[in-house]
Each structure stands twice: as structure tokens, then as C-alpha cells.
Amino acid sequence: MNNPILVEVLRGMLVESRHRGAVVVADADGAAVLTIGDVATPIFPRSAVKALQALPLVEIGAADAFGFGDEELALACASHSGEAGHVAGVTRMLAKAGLDAAALRCGAHWPMAQSAVAMVARTTGEPSALHNNCSGKHAGFLCVACAKGIDHTDYWRPQHPVQREVRAVLENLTGAALSDDRCAIDGCSVPTWAIPLQNLAHAFAKFGTGISLSPERARAAARLRAACAQEPWYVAGTARFCTEIMQLFGARVFVKTGAEGVYCGALPEEGLGIAIKCDDGAGRASQAIMAAIIARFLPLGDAERVTLARLERPILRNWNGLEVGALRVTDAI
Amino acid sequence: MNNPILVEVLRGMLVESRHRGAVVVADADGAAVLTIGDVATPIFPRSAVKALQALPLVEIGAADAFGFGDEELALACASHSGEAGHVAGVTRMLAKAGLDAAALRCGAHWPMAQSAVAMVARTTGEPSALHNNCSGKHAGFLCVACAKGIDHTDYWRPQHPVQREVRAVLENLTGAALSDDRCAIDGCSVPTWAIPLQNLAHAFAKFGTGISLSPERARAAARLRAACAQEPWYVAGTARFCTEIMQLFGARVFVKTGAEGVYCGALPEEGLGIAIKCDDGAGRASQAIMAAIIARFLPLGDAERVTLARLERPILRNWNGLEVGALRVTDAI
Numbered sequence: 001m002n003n004p005i006l007v008e009v010l011r012g013m014l015v016e017s018r019h020r021g022a023v024v025v026a027d028a029d030g031a032a033v034l035t036i037g038d039v040a041t042p043i044f045p046r047s048a049v050k051a052l053q054a055l056p057l058v059e060i061g062a063a064d065a066f067g068f069g070d071e072e073l074a075l076a077c078a079s080h081s082g083e084a085g086h087v088a089g090v091t092r093m094l095a096k097a098g099l100d101a102a103a104l105r106c107g108a109h110w111p112m113a114q115s116a117v118a119m120v121a122r123t124t125g126e127p128s129a130l131h132n133n134c135s136g137k138h139a140g141f142l143c144v145a146c147a148k149g150i151d152h153t154d155y156w157r158p159q160h161p162v163q164r165e166v167r168a169v170l171e172n173l174t175g176a177a178l179s180d181d182r183c184a185i186d187g188c189s190v191p192t193w194a195i196p197l198q199n200l201a202h203a204f205a206k207f208g209t210g211i212s213l214s215p216e217r218a219r220a221a222a223r224l225r226a227a228c229a230q231e232p233w234y235v236a237g238t239a240r241f242c243t244e245i246m247q248l249f250g251a252r253v254f255v256k257t258g259a260e261g262v263y264c265g266a267l268p269e270e271g272l273g274i275a276i277k278c279d280d281g282a283g284r285a286s287q288a289i290m291a292a293i294i295a296r297f298l299p300l301g302d303a304e305r306v307t308l309a310r311l312e313r314p315i316l317r318n319w320n321g322l323e324v325g326a327l328r329v330t331d332a333i
Numbered sequence: 334m335n336n337p338i339l340v341e342v343l344r345g346m347l348v349e350s351r352h353r354g355a356v357v358v359a360d361a362d363g364a365a366v367l368t369i370g371d372v373a374t375p376i377f378p379r380s381a382v383k384a385l386q387a388l389p390l391v392e393i394g395a396a397d398a399f400g401f402g403d404e405e406l407a408l409a410c411a412s413h414s415g416e417a418g419h420v421a422g423v424t425r426m427l428a429k430a431g432l433d434a435a436a437l438r439c440g441a442h443w444p445m446a447q448s449a450v451a452m453v454a455r456t457t458g459e460p461s462a463l464h465n466n467c468s469g470k471h472a473g474f475l476c477v478a479c480a481k482g483i484d485h486t487d488y489w490r491p492q493h494p495v496q497r498e499v500r501a502v503l504e505n506l507t508g509a510a511l512s513d514d515r516c517a518i519d520g521c522s523v524p525t526w527a528i529p530l531q532n533l534a535h536a537f538a539k540f541g542t543g544i545s546l547s548p549e550r551a552r553a554a555a556r557l558r559a560a561c562a563q564e565p566w567y568v569a570g571t572a573r574f575c576t577e578i579m580q581l582f583g584a585r586v587f588v589k590t591g592a593e594g595v596y597c598g599a600l601p602e603e604g605l606g607i608a609i610k611c612d613d614g615a616g617r618a619s620q621a622i623m624a625a626i627i628a629r630f631l632p633l634g635d636a637e638r639v640t641l642a643r644l645e646r647p648i649l650r651n652w653n654g655l656e657v658g659a660l661r662v663t664d665a666i
Contacts, residue, residue, distance in 0.1 A: 002335075009593070009614065011377055011517040011518075011525070011593075012516065012517025012518065013514065013517070014375070014377070014515070014517065014527050016376070016377050016517075016593055016614070017593050017594065017611075017612060017613055017614035018612045018613060019613050020353075020613075042347070043349070044344055044347070044349050105653070106652065106653075107651065107652025107653040107654075108652060109652050110447060110450075114443060117443075117450055117451075117454065118450075118453075118454035118458070119454075120451075121450065121451035121452075121453075121454035121455050122454050122455055122458075125451070125455075132652060181346065182347070183345065184344040184345025184346070184347065184349075184657060184658065185344075185345065185651060185655055185657045186651070186657070187651045187652060187657070188651065188652060188653075189651060189652075189653050189655060192344070194347050260342070260349055260350050261350065278350075279350060279351045279613075280350055280351060280352050280353075280612075280613035280615055280618075281342065281349070281350035281615075282613055282614075282615075285613075318440060318518060318519070318520045318521065318522060319439065319440025319441060319442050319465060319520060319521060319522075320438070320439075320440040320521075320522050321440075322518055322522060324517065324518045324519075324520070325517065
């Protein structure tokens with residue numbers, strides 16, 4: 001594997017660090033309109049496929065049964081920052097299914113947002129599973145189990161009916177065979193399957209358009225996209241890339257980050273899906289690449305162009321606020 | 334630049350991410366005993382050269398004038414975690430020079446240590462410049478200015494006598510010309526000069542042995558190394574790599590991390606200096622590489638071998654403590 005350098009990190013006038021990676025943009029037939037680097041080797045999409053993992057929640061009627069609105073559906077697709085509103089939303093999701101935080105099996109971690117860390121330190125002193133960035137997804141899984149009337153205890157295990165359903169949905173969307181030898185454990189303990197980048201882009205083109213999906217699945221995808229477009233703060237949080245992009249573009253762009261330098265997205269009006277993986281796992285690089293890809297494939301207004309240019313070439317400032325460098329996307333994109 | 338893959342990140346049975354980089358191990362004559370990748374292009378050493386930047390503090394007699402012991406000297410070389418002991422130590426350094434935190438120009442950031450973040454949130458509510466990982470280095474710079482009897486206000490600027498002295502020391506140790514076009518601003522606002530990796534390894538071989546240094550500089554280097562070996566917690570902090578390595582090996586190994594995937598070190602008894610840079614800036618990879626390099630060049634006891642093997646191939650666990658993968662150093666090292 002020898003993927004090209006896609007992002008350079010400048011300090012002063014010199015390049016300090018470099019990020020390699022692969023990118024594919026595909027349509028709903030699976031035809032690639034842009035291919036950079038190795039897009040055939042399976043990679044772990046991690047949290048970038050949370051919206052696909054949330055499809056059963058809507059499809060089987062669980063979201064309706066529990067009266068979920070846009071905030072709850074956005075949280076089911078989220079890697080949230082653990083801010084107060086996220087925690088309250090996930091608590092509400094669980095309560096609607098007659099559960100509480102004790103049912104979550106995602107583990108606890110300190111919130112991503114520094115302000116939320118300080119809040120937790122000042123109040124309860126320790127974070128709970130509700131602060132885990134995946135707690136909304138897990139609440140969604142629990143709601144699927146409850147709506148089906150099955151024991152939810154082991155909802156995170158690969159053999160539990162909820163995860164088997166999620167696996168079938170991922171196979172349907174990506175067209176990839178999710179064999180056991182491609183399965184690993186995600187940060188929140190649910191299975192993550194390695195999938196070729198080209199299949200992920202294809203999946204997000206289908207998710208963004210409904211093409212090649214059953215009517216129920218297409219409707220569920222449209223509802224999740226609409227929820228994220230309506231409530232993008234619940235998909236990530238304050239000052240987060242996913243949130244800023246969807247606040248800017250609304251339903252015209254869906255984006256979702258994943259750990260280890262993955263980004264997936266859809267441009268529904270263009271009929272395109274996007275999948276990005278940085279070789280080294282750097283989120284700062286995958287964000288800049290996503291901004292560049294959106295700018296390349298979406299017709300832009302002036303304000304949109306300015307914002308994307310800033311996200312594609314973020315200024316780096318030090319602890320005194322001095323400008324010390326910047327990221328820049330290379331000519332390989 | 335096409336440096337080799339030096340570290341792979343495994344999830345389950347598959348490689349999830351990859352880190353490229355360059356490594357050089359050199360003796361005090363500048364002869365390389367190991368060269369991997371591009372070691373000639375200048376790179377920013379960042380905090381990895383803090384011990385070299387601290388040499389004037391000892392050489393000009395400031396450390397003696399203010400009665401500094403091992404803790405203070407270790408802090409002058411530190412990227413500390415902002416734990417209570419670090420903050421107290423830096424406060425003490427400043428007080429000995431008749432100063433307080435208001436003199437620091439490093440900027441404030443939340444402590445690296447999560448426990449310290451919680452402590453700050455519960456008490457003062459906001460971090461101060463004392464919590465900045467570079468505050469010990471800055472206190473050292475201030476003490477140099479005070480001992481020289483010069484105005485310390487702009488001690489961080491490239492043209493201030495303190496930084497000119499530091500620059501001269503770095504040129505003497507590395508043998509590299511630190512021209513203005515290789516100068517950028519570090520995270521704490523002091524200058525950082527890009528230096529070829531091979532020159533950095535040479536510098537640390539000199540720092541570790543005293544060879545080719547003036548008697549005063551050689552004594553200052555020995556004193557700083559002894560201080561870090563005696564008080565390694567003050568160089569980094571709880572559960573940090575630099576601290577664990579120097580706790581294990583004492584004066585036999587000096588190591589210091591820098592931002593953006595840099596690691597420098599010395600094996601004094603072997604007469605060797607080490608310099609590592611990961612292309613993508615990943616600290617997790619540079620640590621694993623440093624462990625592998627130490628294991629390769631230092632005669633080891635059984636317990637030392639076991640600890641280095643763990644640091645060279647750290648197990649990755651998720652939020653539930655489940656083993657999800659590991660890092661592994663490749664055959665390129």
C-alpha cells in the first residue's frame with residue numbers, strides 16, 4: 001500500500017507532518033467518479049457508519065413506537081461530544097423505552113467537549129456511559145431490542161439479534177460480505193466489520209438517494225438524513241466538523257466521522273456517496289479532505305465556498321492564539 | 334519523501350492504521366549506526382530538545398543561584414502533565430527568582446492528565462499558564478534572564494538574549510545552521526528551528542556523553558541528565574512514557590517526547606543519540622519506535638526486556654477494558 005499524501009501540516013513556511021490516505025466518490029450504481037489510492041482493501045469504518053447502523057431503529061417501527069423526533073434520531077447516528085443536551089437526549093431515549101443508563105454497555109469515557117469535562121468534574125465527578133460518544137447509538141440498539149420484545153442484555157454482542165440485523169443492513173447497503181474474519185471490536189464494544197472503501201462510498205450513495213434500497217429502507221434512510229439535517233448539533237456537538245457542515249448545507253450534505261481517520265458522507269442531490277480513510281488514523285486530515293471533496297462535487301454559494309475553504313485549510317494557532325501554521329490539502333485531491 | 338511504515342495499528346486480526354517515519358541512531362562523532370528513512374531533511378524537534386534548551390540555565394549559574402535541585406531541573410526539561418506536583422514545582426522555580434505565574438508567556442491549556450483536568454475544574458475552574466506542559470521550560474528561561482539581570486518581559490521572542498543563547502546552544506550541539514527560514518513558532522510561542530534528524534541524534538549523543546562539548550556544557554548536560562534520571566516524574570508525569578522509561582533505566586537512558594511525532598534520546602553508556610520523527614505526527618507510534626530502538630541498542634535485564642516489549646507493542650483496550658488490538662513495530666526497524 002502506498003497511498004498518496006493528501007494533507008500537509010505546515011508550521012511556519014515548512015511542512016511539519018504529512019497524512020496519506022485514500023478517497024472514493026461513487027454513485028448509487030457503485031460507479032466511482034473519483035478514486036484516489038487503494039479503495040479495495042477492507043478498512044474498519046468505525047463510527048462513520050452509525051447512520052446505517054441506525055436504520056433498523058426506524059425500519060422496524062421502534063422510533064415511532066417510542067415517539068422519537070429528530071433529536072433522538074440524530075443522536076442514534078451520533079458521535080456526540082457528551083454535552084448536557086446530548087446526555088439529556090440519550091436519557092430521554094432510554095426512558096421512552098422504559099430503560100435507564102444502567103442498560104448501556106458502551107462503557108464510560110470523559111466527554112469530548114472540554115466544557116463538558118469541566119461540568120462533569122464539578123458535578124458527579126466521574127463520567128457515565130451517557131457521556132460516551134456512542135451512547136445514542138447504543139440507546140437506539142436497546143430500543144430495537146425492546147420494540148422486538150427480546151432480551152436486551154447482550155445487545156452489543158455479534159450474535160445478538162440486534163447486531164445480526166445491523167450486519168444484514170450493512171451487507172445490503174455496502175454489497176460487501178461481512179465475514180467473521182473481517183470482524184473486530186469497536187471502541188464501544190459492538191462489532192465493526194472491515195469493508196472496502198469503494199463499497200462504503202457506494203453504500204452512502206444508496207443511503208443518500210434511496211436508490212437500490214427497499215421502499216421501507218429508503219424511507220428510513222430519508223428520515224435519518226432529515227433528522228441529522230434538522231438537528232446537526234445532536235450528531236456531534238459544539239464546534240465539531242460534522243455539525244458545522246450540516247448546519248451549513250442542511251439536507252444537501254450528510255457527513256459522519258469515524259475513529260482512525262475515517263469519514264463517510266453523501267451528497268443526495270448529486271447522487272453521490274463519499275468514503276475517506278487516512279492511513280495513519282488522523283481525524284484532522286480526514287476532515288480537511290472531506291471539505292475539499294464537498295467543494296469539488298457540490299455547487300456552492302459564496303458563503304459556502306468561504307466556509308469550506310476555511311475547513312479545508314484550517315489555521316493552526318498556539319496556546320497564545322498566535323498563528324503557527326495550517327493544514328493544506330495537496331494536489332492529489 | 335517516502336519513509337517506510339514503522340508501526341502498524343492492529344484491530345482484531347487486521348491492520349487498521351499505519352505510521353511512517355524516519356529514525357537515526359548516531360554516536361558523538363556524528364557517525365550513524367542506524368539510519369531508516371529520510372534523516373537529512375530538517376524537521377521541527379519541538380519539545381524533544383527541551384533538555385538542550387535548558388543548558389544555559391545550568392551553564393550560566395542560574396540554577397545554582399536560585400538553589401535548584403533535581404525536581405526543578407527536571408521540570409526545566411519537561412513536557413509535564415499539569416499535575417499538582419508539577420504546578421507546585423514550577424511555582425517554586427518562579428518564586429526563587431522573585432517571580433510568579435504572571436511572568437509566564439507560554440499560554441494556558443488544560444492539563445494533559447485527566448485527573449488534573451478534573452482537579453482544575455473543581456477548584457479554580459480554569460487552567461493557568463502553570464498547567465501548560467511547557468511551564469517548567471519557561472520558568473527556566475525566566476530564571477536565565479533574571480540571573481543575567483536583563484529584562485525578562487520578552488524572554489520568548491527570537492531576538493531576546495535568552496532565545497539567542499538557546500539558539501547558539503542548539504547550533505553548537507546539533508552542528509546545524511539555524512537560519513531564520515527554518516524558524517517557526519512553537520506551541521508555547523518560543524522559536525522552534527527545523528533541524529535534520531541526523532543532527533539531532535548527533536546532538537543527543539553529545540548531550541549524553543559530553544564528548545565535543547566545552548567542560549562547562551558537558552557538566553551542565555550531565556547535571557540535567559542526572560536530574561531527569563533522579564526525578565523522571567517531573568519530566569512528564571503519571572503513566573507517561575518518558576517517565577516510565579527513565580524510572581526503569583535511570584541514568585542509562587534519557588528520552589524526551591516532542592509534539593508531532595518526535596522523540597529524542599540518549600544512551601550515555603553506549604555513547605549513542607537517538608532521533609525519531611513520525612511523518613504524520615503520531616506520538617503513539619514514536620513511543621513504540623523508541624521502545625524498539627532502546628531494546629535494540631541497550632543490554633537488557635529480563636524485567637527491562639518485558640517492560641520494553643509491552644511499550645513496543647502496547648495492547649489497545651476499549652472503554653469496557655476489552656482488548657481490541659495492539660500497536661506493533663514493523664520489520665523496518
